[in-house]
Amino acid sequence: MSEACIFSSNIILAKKYPESYNLLKKHLEDCCLCQKEIEKIDRDESTWFEMIPCPAPSDIIKSAAQREIHELTKNLIKHSPSESKNKKLSVKEFILKKVLPFNR
Amino acid sequence: MDISGLERYLNNQFNSLYGFAYILVPDELQASQICIDSISSFLLECKDLVSDFLDDKSVNQEIKIKLYQFVYNLSVKRDVQLTTLSTENRNSSFFYQLDINKRGIIYLRDRSQLLLSEIELIVGRRNYEIINDYELAKNLVQLKEQRPL
Numbered sequence A: 001m002s003e004a005c006i007f008s009s010n011i012i013l014a015k016k017y018p019e020s021y022n023l024l025k026k027h028l029e030d031c032c033l034c035q036k037e038i039e040k041i042d043r044d045e046s047t048w049f050e051m052i053p054c055p056a057p058s059d060i061i062k063s064a065a066q067r068e069i070h071e072l073t074k075n076l077i078k079h080s081p082s083e084s085k086n087k088k089l090s091v092k093e094f095i096l097k098k099v100l101p102f103n104r
Numbered sequence B: 001m002d003i004s005g006l007e008r009y010l011n012n013q014f015n016s017l018y019g020f021a022y023i024l025v026p027d028e029l030q031a032s033q034i035c036i037d038s039i040s041s042f043l044l045e046c047k048d049l050v051s052d053f054l055d056d057k058s059v060n061q062e063i064k065i066k067l068y069q070f071v072y073n074l075s076v077k078r079d080v081q082l083t084t085l086s087t088e089n090r091n092s093s094f095f096y097q098l099d100i101n102k103r104g105i106i107y108l109r110d111r112s113q114l115l116l117s118e119i120e121l122i123v124g125r126r127n128y129e130i131i132n133d134y135e136l137a138k139n140l141v142q143l144k145e146q147r148p149l
Ligand SMILES: [Zn+2]
Pocket: A005, A006, A007, A008, A027, A028, A031, A032, A033, A034
């Protein structure tokens, strides 16, 4: 075990809650043992981050989803209760007639 | 009132919702379907939030949490039905061998960068349980996937 600084044990918390560890900040910046420890923690964090999968949708999935979302939001207008009598109103007309008066 | 704004917002959320769903149910089609079902349920069941969004967009984060909540609950349901499916995928990395709750917590905390209080809402558990599970899972994954330095 190489030499250590007693303040190093606070580094993780100090990174998470910088406001609460303001007093320690100067020490952490100046102490080379703490600096080494900070670098080690950062390295561990970045390898940890690489271990978490980050799945992204394929283009096909994305465009299918876009179509679905478009339908779903379109239906929102159609099925709005105040809208049932005038199904043929365009979105713009709908906005002008039904919604604007209530807007803040 | 901005329906197209809502559509844009939901499209923007889709990627991270999909990532979350896939972490929970590692199957492309299933994950995608879970997201669409979640968005659909959200639009039907959270009419207040939807109309708040349409008025002004300050409820963004609240909506995001709701959407994650739907994805989580639906995924947990599907996971029970699909335990035999996509085992190949689960085996490809140790991460997928963690149970569904732990995968979800890790993703929400470290990929989605959500607050602990927000994760509590999504997974419906207490914060100390979440922290426990998180630390446990993180140690396990790090132990199993540790590369030679
Ligand atoms: Zn020090």
